[in-house]
Amino acid sequence: MKAGFSLFNRSELLFLVILIGLIFIVLPFGLDIFRLNLVGKYLTYAFVALGLVLCWGSGGILSLGQGLFFGLGGYCMAMFLKLEASTPEATKIQSTPGIPDFMDWNQITELPWFWEPFHSLPFTLLAIIAVPTFFAFIIGLAMFTRRVGGVYFAIITQAFAAILTILIIGQQGYTGGVNGITDLRTLLGWDIRTDDAKYVLYFVNGGLLIACLLLAQFIRQCKLGRLLVAMRDQEDRVRFSGYNVANLKIFVFCLAAAISAIGGAMFTLQVGFMSPSFVGIVPSIEMVIYCAVGGRLSLFGAIYGTLLVNYAKTVFSEVLPEVWLFAMGALFIGVVMAFPNGIAGLYQTYLEPKVRRLLEVGGKEPDPVDTSSIAARPAE
Amino acid sequence: MFSDYTMAELGSIFAMQGFAGLSLFSVFVLMALGLAIIFGQMGVINMAHGEFMILGAYVTYLCSNLFSEYLPGLFSIYFFLAMICAFIASGALGMLVEWAMIRHLYKRPLDTLLATWGLSLILQQTYRSVFGAREVGVTIPDWMMGALPLTDIVEIPINGIFVMILTISITVAVYFLMYRSGWGKQVRAVTQNRVMAGAVGINTERTDRLTFGIGCGIAGVAGSAFTMIGSTGPTAGQLYIVDTFLVVVFGGASSLLGTIASAFTISQAQSSIEFFLSGSMAKVLTLLTVVGILMLRPQGLFTLKVRR
Numbered sequence: 078m079k080a081g082f083s084l085f086n087r088s089e090l091l092f093l094v095i096l097i098g099l100i101f102i103v104l105p106f107g108l109d110i111f112r113l114n115l116v117g118k119y120l121t122y123a124f125v126a127l128g129l130v131l132c133w134g135s136g137g138i139l140s141l142g143q144g145l146f147f148g149l150g151g152y153c154m155a156m157f158l159k160l161e162a163s164t165p166e167a168t169k170i171q172s173t174p175g176i177p178d179f180m181d182w183n184q185i186t187e188l189p190w191f192w193e194p195f196h197s198l199p200f201t202l203l204a205i206i207a208v209p210t211f212f213a214f215i216i217g218l219a220m221f222t223r224r225v226g227g228v229y230f231a232i233i234t235q236a237f238a239a240i241l242t243i244l245i246i247g248q249q250g251y252t253g254g255v256n257g258i259t260d261l262r263t264l265l266g267w268d269i270r271t272d273d274a275k276y277v278l279y280f281v282n283g284g285l286l287i288a289c290l291l292l293a294q295f296i297r298q299c300k301l302g303r304l305l306v307a308m309r310d311q312e313d314r315v316r317f318s319g320y321n322v323a324n325l326k327i328f329v330f331c332l333a334a335a336i337s338a339i340g341g342a343m344f345t346l347q348v349g350f351m352s353p354s355f356v357g358i359v360p361s362i363e364m365v366i367y368c369a370v371g372g373r374l375s376l377f378g379a380i381y382g383t384l385l386v387n388y389a390k391t392v393f394s395e396v397l398p399e400v401w402l403f404a405m406g407a408l409f410i411g412v413v414m415a416f417p418n419g420i421a422g423l424y425q426t427y428l429e430p431k432v433r434r435l436l437e438v439g440g441k442e443p444d445p446v447d448t449s450s451i452a453a454r455p456a457e
Numbered sequence: 458m459f460s461d462y463t464m465a466e467l468g469s470i471f472a473m474q475g476f477a478g479l480s481l482f483s484v485f486v487l488m489a490l491g492l493a494i495i496f497g498q499m500g501v502i503n504m505a506h507g508e509f510m511i512l513g514a515y516v517t518y519l520c521s522n523l524f525s526e527y528l529p530g531l532f533s534i535y536f537f538l539a540m541i542c543a544f545i546a547s548g549a550l551g552m553l554v555e556w557a558m559i560r561h562l563y564k565r566p567l568d569t570l571l572a573t574w575g576l577s578l579i580l581q582q583t584y585r586s587v588f589g590a591r592e593v594g595v596t597i598p599d600w601m602m603g604a605l606p607l608t609d610i611v612e613i614p615i616n617g618i619f620v621m622i623l624t625i626s627i628t629v630a631v632y633f634l635m636y637r638s639g640w641g642k643q644v645r646a647v648t649q650n651r652v653m654a655g656a657v658g659i660n661t662e663r664t665d666r667l668t669f670g671i672g673c674g675i676a677g678v679a680g681s682a683f684t685m686i687g688s689t690g691p692t693a694g695q696l697y698i699v700d701t702f703l704v705v706v707f708g709g710a711s712s713l714l715g716t717i718a719s720a721f722t723i724s725q726a727q728s729s730i731e732f733f734l735s736g737s738m739a740k741v742l743t744l745l746t747v748v749g750i751l752m753l754r755p756q757g758l759f760t761l762k763v764r765r
Binding site: 139141219220223224225227228229231232233235236237239240243244246247248358359362365366369399402403405406407408409410412413414417 | 558582585738751752
């Protein structure tokens with residue numbers, strides 16, 4: 078294990094170089110700032126897709142509530158930014174200056190206690206990771222130790238996403254309601270709405286995404302990753318071998334939640350607002366399809382899948398909005414029935430042999446066993 | 458929160474809210490019955506169930522228009538015919554879907570979930586293209602209008618009673634179908650042991666298709682009943698789908714009695730809390746309680762005692 082451990086094999090290293098080239102060189106130079114900002118927004122969804130590759134692809138746990146964690150991360154960031162934008166000077170026309178505008182509209186005269194700590198940036202950064210992870214831990218602890226899994230888990234995570242959406246919309250005075258938290262301006266005095274700031278945020282986002290990718294790849298390559306796959310395929314055998322299956326599941330679910338939350342926070346920074354429409358059931362399931370289109374077993378596939386689906390969504394909604402839902406529906410059905418391993422699966426079947434031959438002409442040693450092509454087996 | 462009301466007022470409030478809860482209960486039961494047959498007996502997650510229901514609602518809407526246009530004399534009883542049409546339309550679509558899609562995915566329940574979600578998106582957009590994005594309502598025949606005064610302050614709408622009677626009769630019909638008919642016996646045999654059921658000569662594929670078709674057909678009838686108490690839009694089905702799944706899971710997936718009991722509990726809880734808190738908080742509290750109980754008792758309220 079120790080001797081043969083390498084984070085990437087040769088073809089995966091090539092993918093990484095291509096991806097980094099694409100995110101950091103091709104896209105920033107090839108697109109204007111408006112489009113680049115859109116790509117940045119898509120890439121924040123890719124965090125969720127990465128989490129799902131770990132949780133669903135490797136671990137076999139399908140969560141339909143990832144929007145919950147994306148949203149919690151995003152809302153934590155938005156609360157900090159909103160408080161910074163709501164200085165007493167900026168809000169002096171309100172009946173209570175110094176609180177966010179939507180609170181004033183809802184006749185709230187005092188900042189609620191849970192908003193108070195979000196004056197501090199270090200606390201906010203901690204909360205972005207800690208709050209969603211905490212919720213994931215509670216949900217995971219309750220579900221997995223009682224051996225609830227499969228479709229039941231999927232339905233219950235979906236219910237949680239629904240609960241949070243209803244709560245946010247219902248408690249308008251505390252959360253901004255259906256409009257969400259809007260009109261975010263500065264981060265520690267730095268205006269996030271300028272083009273320069275958007276460039277910087279895009280690169281920070283790309284860097285974080287690559288970091289999360291490396292972390293996820295590390296987990297997949299070490300012993301834990303192998304245990305996850307084993308657990309997906311034969312849960313009982315892993316349990317009988319003396320491992321605590323529930324703890325494994327809780328860990329991977331929490332990790333997926335934390336990664337999604339980072340995406341949510343970056344979303345708020347780049348897009349400039351956060352609203353319940355990125356939390357509920359529909360966005361949560363859409364995030365699953367990003368991952369499924371890219372290939373639920375492939376980290377790189379998940380990122381490309383996210384970009385592709387979102388690109389298609391933007392193009393369709395600009396040109397033929399009524400066709401989009403048909404296309405999306407067909408995508409769901411097609412990806413499940415015909416290409417269960419998504420783009421990555423297609424690549425492995427058709428393109429990889431050719432690429433491998435090309436690589437072998439250049440180098441001498443053959444590729445080591447490709448761990449990413451663990452036999453595609455439907456969950457359950 | 459109770460101190461502001463007198464005892465008599467409280468009684469009436471609970472009676473009225475209880476009745477409002479019963480209307481919600483009827484919708485839940487009708488939707489959950491179809492879902493419980495499909496999910497409980499076949500293990501298939503049908504996320505497009507709400508859209509099958511909406512299909513039934515649109516069929517009723519078409520029938521209502523057709524009758525008021527060409528057969529105004531029979532308008533007062535059009536609803537019964539509409540219900541049958543809704544059952545046939547949704548059932549036929551269900552069987553088609555089973556044949557084209559679901560039967561390939563029986564071994565992958567999580568994938569059926571995604572595929573049927575895709576189907577629901579397609580159906581939604583179809584409804585939007587055909588019937589428009591606006592909500593449509595049907596014309597209720599005269600005899601269903603109005604309300605029955607029970608006491609001075611308590612009044613009960615007639616269409617509510619009608620929907621409730623409908624719910625009860627459909628539930629009874631489903632009970633007989635599942636537990637007293639040859640087909641029901643076959644379905645239950647296939648659920649318990651597919652291979653063995655095949656070995657004793659049950660055509661499992663046909664049984665599956667019929668089960669799915671009937672489950673969807675009942676959803677169509679639910680949609681038909683739904684038009685009596687609310688209006689129909691292309692996305693109305695999606696609003697109910699998670700609630701309905703929770704109803705089915707909460708009741709214990711393979712128990713009809715459990716489904717009814719949990720639909721009753723959830724709808725009553727929601728509508729009585731609704732009066733004292735806001736609607737959204739009522740929903741949050743109910744859902745949280747249900748999820749909380751499910752965490753303690755994942756198999757649901759009622760379970761089938763089978764040796765696994």
